[in-house]
Amino acid sequence: MKKSSFSFAAAxxxxxxxxxxxxxxxxxxxxxxxxxxxxxxxxxxxCYLPLENVNSWIANIGKTEVLNRCxxxxxxxxxxxxxxxxxxxxxxxxxxxxxxGVTNFPSACLIDGEIRxxxxxxxxxxxxxxxxxxxxxxxxxxxxxxVTNNDEALQMAAAGASRLCIxxxxxxxxxxxPSNLTVDNTVKIIDRALRNIPDHISTYVEGGPITTxxxxxxxxxxxxxxxxxxxxxxxxxxxxxxxxxxAKSYRVISDIENIDNTTHESSYIFGSSKIxxxxxxMVEQFAALNTAILITGPSGSGKSALVEEIHRRSEKQRNKVxxxxxxxxxxxxxxxxxxxxxxxxxxxxxxxxxxxxEYANNTTIYFDEISALDRDMQTKLLNFFDxxxxxxxxxxxxxxxxxxxxxxxxxxxxxxxKKGLLIExxxxxxxxxxxxxxxxxxxxxxxxxxAKKFIADIKKSHSQKISNSGLSALMEYDWPGNIREFKNxxxxxxxxxQSKTLKSSDFNFLKERLLTDSIDEASVVSLNAxxxxxxxxxxxxxxxxxxxxxxxxRFKRGxxxxxxxxxxxxxxxxxxxxxxxxx
Amino acid sequence: xxxxxxxxxxxxxSSDQILCPIIKGLNSAQSDCAIIIPSGNANRLxxxxxxxxxxxANCQVAxxxxxxxxxxxxxxxxxxxxxxxxxxxWPSSIFLEQSFKKAMSNIGIHPDSExxxxxQASSAGLRPQAFIRSLDQGRxxxxxxIKDIIIHPGLNQALTQKAHNAVLDSLQLMIEAFLNIxxxxxxxxxxxSQKDLNAYRERYPEKTSxxxxxxxxxxxx
Numbered sequence: 167m168k169k170s171s172f173s174f175a176a177a178x179x180x181x182x183x184x185x186x187x188x189x190x191x192x193x194x195x196x197x198x199x200x201x202x203x204x205x206x207x208x209x210x211x212x213c214y215l216p217l218e219n220v221n222s223w224i225a226n227i228g229k230t231e232v233l234n235r236c237x238x239x240x241x242x243x244x245x246x247x248x249x250x251x252x253x254x255x256x257x258x259x260x261x262x263x264x265x266x267g268v269t270n271f272p273s274a275c276l277i278d279g280e281i282r283x284x285x286x287x288x289x290x291x292x293x294x295x296x297x298x299x300x301x302x303x304x305x306x307x308x309x310x311x312x313v314t315n316n317d318e319a320l321q322m323a324a325a326g327a328s329r330l331c332i333x334x335x336x337x338x339x340x341x342x343x344p345s346n347l348t349v350d351n352t353v354k355i356i357d358r359a360l361r362n363i364p365d366h367i368s369t370y371v372e373g374g375p376i377t378t379x380x381x382x383x384x385x386x387x388x389x390x391x392x393x394x395x396x397x398x399x400x401x402x403x404x405x406x407x408x409x410x411x412x413a414k415s416y417r418v419i420s421d422i423e424n425i426d427n428t429t430h431e432s433s434y435i436f437g438s439s440k441i442x443x444x445x446x447x448m449v450e451q452f453a454a455l456n457t458a459i460l461i462t463g464p465s466g467s468g469k470s471a472l473v474e475e476i477h478r479r480s481e482k483q484r485n486k487v488x489x490x491x492x493x494x495x496x497x498x499x500x501x502x503x504x505x506x507x508x509x510x511x512x513x514x515x516x517x518x519x520x521x522x523x524e525y526a527n528n529t530t531i532y533f534d535e536i537s538a539l540d541r542d543m544q545t546k547l548l549n550f551f552d553x554x555x556x557x558x559x560x561x562x563x564x565x566x567x568x569x570x571x572x573x574x575x576x577x578x579x580x581x582x583x584k585k586g587l588l589i590e591x592x593x594x595x596x597x598x599x600x601x602x603x604x605x606x607x608x609x610x611x612x613x614x615x616x617a618k619k620f621i622a623d624i625k626k627s628h629s630q631k632i633s634n635s636g637l638s639a640l641m642e643y644d645w646p647g648n649i650r651e652f653k654n655x656x657x658x659x660x661x662x663x664q665s666k667t668l669k670s671s672d673f674n675f676l677k678e679r680l681l682t683d684s685i686d687e688a689s690v691v692s693l694n695a696x697x698x699x700x701x702x703x704x705x706x707x708x709x710x711x712x713x714x715x716x717x718x719x720r721f722k723r724g725x726x727x728x729x730x731x732x733x734x735x736x737x738x739x740x741x742x743x744x745x746x747x748x749x
Numbered sequence: 750x751x752x753x754x755x756x757x758x759x760x761x762x763s764s765d766q767i768l769c770p771i772i773k774g775l776n777s778a779q780s781d782c783a784i785i786i787p788s789g790n791a792n793r794l795x796x797x798x799x800x801x802x803x804x805x806a807n808c809q810v811a812x813x814x815x816x817x818x819x820x821x822x823x824x825x826x827x828x829x830x831x832x833x834x835x836x837x838x839w840p841s842s843i844f845l846e847q848s849f850k851k852a853m854s855n856i857g858i859h860p861d862s863e864x865x866x867x868x869q870a871s872s873a874g875l876r877p878q879a880f881i882r883s884l885d886q887g888r889x890x891x892x893x894x895i896k897d898i899i900i901h902p903g904l905n906q907a908l909t910q911k912a913h914n915a916v917l918d919s920l921q922l923m924i925e926a927f928l929n930i931x932x933x934x935x936x937x938x939x940x941x942s943q944k945d946l947n948a949y950r951e952r953y954p955e956k957t958s959x960x961x962x963x964x965x966x967x968x969x970x
Binding site for chain 2: 199203206207208209211212213214215216217219245247249250251276277278279280281282283284285287288290335412463512567
């Protein structure tokens with residue numbers, strides 16, 4: 167038999183879900199008590215319990231909520247279990263209510279054991295359901311019969327059912343019981359149940375392991391059934407998920423509102439998390455002093471922005487912030503750049519040169535990654551910090567420099583001291599005041615306010631806004647590159663999105679990044695024994711991060727630097743510093 | 750020896766009746782299946798029936814313990830205020846078997862949850878009586894602190910005399926086992942009809958029986 171295209175129907179219990187299923191393309195509807203009970207928060211299986219008179223209840227829901235709103239056929243879920251209700255009365259009720267047809271729901275076919283035998287003996291079971299289908303069919307009503315095996319399918323076919331639905335057990339989650347059924351097993355059960363069933367009878371499947379359109383399609387394409395009837399998979403599960411997500415979004419929104427009302431004066435680097443509020447307090451206190459400050463925080467966490475903020479809040483009028491990139495100073499000529507030199511120093515033919523420190527008078531001087539300086543340079547700086555004077559290389563003359571000194575490192579101080587990368591004497595001078603900035607993933611509650619601020623700051627954002635789903639996407643990402651990566655991601659999304667509101671899909675590149683990372687890891691695992699090291703649970707070091715990004719970008723420094731959010735020059739110095747292999 | 754009758758309605762209160770309106774129109778065999786007959790709202794029907802009764806002192810009623818929409822505490826309070834003093838679990842899940850039993854169990858519908866529900870009624874001044882149909886179920890009920898046990902002989906199927914006697918003998922074993930656990934228990938034997946009750950009495954004369962009484966199915970008072 168040539169199969170028609172995939173057919174789909176929905177078993178629902180309210181006007182809202184019925185209308186939505188119709189809009190979504192359901193070809194017909196079954197109005198059943200399980201659908202109603204699900205929407206009230208009970209499991210589908212409670213449809214068997216004496217909670218309502220099924221037939222009068224469903225007839226009433228049909229009349230008041232469904233039949234006057236839906237144009238597709240609606241079949242009434244009828245129970246024959248009550249011995250006081252006869253078949254003809256049920257059919258009259260269905261017809262009078264305006265239903266197109268009937269279905270045997272809840273059905274005895276899912277009940278087993280001795281109690282099923284009693285149901286049949288007392289004419290309250292499946293045989294009576296066959297009578298219902300037969301009588302309805304004779305009266306020109308559409309019919310759909312729930313069955314579980316070939317005997318039942320043949321009985322219902324003989325009764326004149328125009329549609330059969332193989333129920334392969336309660337949908338996994340409705341009975342909170344993971345199904346052992348695979349697609350192939352399910353296909354076998356279906357085909358066995360439909361053996362010798364005439365082709366003119368449309369066939370459907372419901373329940374068991376089918377929880378997604380993909381699994382329904384897979385089973386329908388492999389078996390004889392033409393379509394799927396969705397129950398809890400079309401109403402309760404998606405609705406629950408949607409409500410949870412939207413509720414979470416409202417929380418996010420309220421967080422933003424709180425921030426707007428309380429922290430509008432603060433800079434974007436702060437956020438409203440407890441730890442950042444403490445940092446803000448420290449900045450306010452420290453800015454008024456002239457004492458050296460040491461800032462630690464992972465790469466991209468906003469150390470430079472914090473320095474700018476301290477400078478801005480400083481009571482003393484200082485001209486500017488001089489940013490000393492210590493990674494670059496570690497390269498050849500760094501000492502001259504920092505201290506300056508007299509003409510002809512060490513016979514190199516230099517002209518007289520003024521060093522950065524000399525320019526620093528009446529400024530805030532910021533030593534970024536101070537531990538990148540070698541021990542010689544760190545020792546020379548000790549004198550500068552102690553005396554506030556600087557002497558050009560090869561010169562006897564001292565220049566007085568009045569400045570605020572701020573330094574930063576990304577590695578924890580203990581490690582730097584232990585490794586000898588920072589000499590202890592210098593550390594004591596640098597760290598009179600100390601601020602530690604946490605990684606962005608340790609303060610995700612700051613993400614909404616940061617996102618709002620950054621988007622507003624992006625000139626090309628054309629007053630774009632961010633949706634709740636967009637914020638959720640940002641909050642779910644791990645941000646290994648911290649604020650820098652966060653800002654780059656928002657810039658990218660603002661530039662590429664055609665919409666005025668950034669949605670979750672505008673940040674899909676973050677998911678791709680995660681996927682790429684995992685694929686890369688997997689390939690590394692399969693290729694070499696370094697896997698164990700790379701898969702260790704230790705946090706990723708900057709060296710690992712740079713190496714990983716270089717590999718991902720096929721060692722092209724431009725794209726690597728862009729992804730890392732640093733300049734190619736800084737990247738070059740880091741490659742050198744960490745002795746990273748780079749062809 | 751006390752004889753209680755399970756009834757769907759009664760105009761006047763009688764301390765030897767267990768009121769269970771949802772079984773209206775069902776014979777005793779059908780009544781055993783009431784847990785899977787969605788013919789009405791069992792607990793709402795009960796409250797309505799109680800509200801219309803004239804003399805409500807010391808009522809005994811059967812409730813649907815597995816109603817997902819009833820607030821337990823307020824339901825117990827309402828029952829008490831309507832004169833109810835004893836409650837039992839009917840319609841009951843004690844007869845469910847195989848995969849259907851497993852599926853229902855997974856959503857919290859099983860005898861143990863019924864016993865738990867009944868046991869909690871004690872704190873509202875209601876005396877719980879548990880319908881059970883097996884040794885295991887009886888032990889569960891006793892473990893929950895229930896002192897009144899109604900042993901059900903099983904679904905009402907046509908049995909040979911030999912098989913029927915075997916069923917009756919198994920009830921005796923259960924009675925002994927339960928009284929061994931707690932000699933202070935009140936044990937009742939359920940019977941589908943007067944005929945069945947007579948047969949039981951004939952096999953196990955009341956003079957020597959340690960049970961407290963019988964519960965017999967009866968549609969009307």
